[in-house]
Amino acid sequence: MVDNITSYSNPSTILHNYNPTLTSSSSHQHHDHNLYHQDHDHQDDHQDDQRSGMIKEQDRLLPIANVGRIMKQILPPNAKISKEAKETMQECVSEFISFVTGEASDKCHKEKRKTVNGDDICWALSSLGFDDYANPLKRYLNRYREFEGERVANQNKERERD
Template sequence: MDDEQDRLLPIANVGRIMKQILPPTAKISKEAKQTIQECSTEFISFVTAEASDKCHKENRKTVNGDDICWALSTLGFDNYSEAMVWYLYKHREAERQKPDQNKTGRSNPHVQDKQLEESNYGNNQLGKQNNENPSSYSVGV
């Protein structure tokens, strides 16, 4: 049983996430937490395995965010994929601004104007090939 528990997401984190969406007075049974824990772990493993297979076929050893987005889309989770592409875009944008913030102690407006280097998958999903602004997109989840 220890081996199985080691591969599952931490139950405390699962419970905390579940509580965020429920009313403050709601109670969550241990069995409900365990069920969500097992299902979410299985989902993550399923998507990661698909992304890992892609990387293996491409002779790469590192799975990146674009691979996860591709796997979500390939497996039919298009809504999740669109949301993840948008999140990945925003995350990369924030990461590029960090070095500039560390130097000056605040954000440099010139950094915000820089074009992000994204993979072809991210470019396709955000409509960047047509020079459209991804911030004008709304992602339905």
């Protein structure tokens, strides 16, 4: 489906969306920063990280167990996945989410909105050249909204009966 990320967006878009806090060299800075705070309680660490603009490793990556579970869904039942493969995929999908969300966030900022919604994510995917993902996601989003509308309507009916 996706052969080469560079074929989907031009270099200026990639540079525009580049976030240095997501590079491997900055993860070493996070690690060093976290070692410095090992004797402080978690709340102090979180506040210090927010002030310095640093993101902890576990906060910037999807949980590896979830990534592994998703990977296993496409593989034959007897297939195994190495730790290295899971960690590599964990980095990739986390970076992809940040990349797309950053584009959606820029759109919201230009439109003076504070909330990124599903339509913004679909727009960002298309804008970045990921139409193969944007179109199925739009269909999913529409089905989700229909389901939620039905769910809320059913809850309202239940309340009216009580």
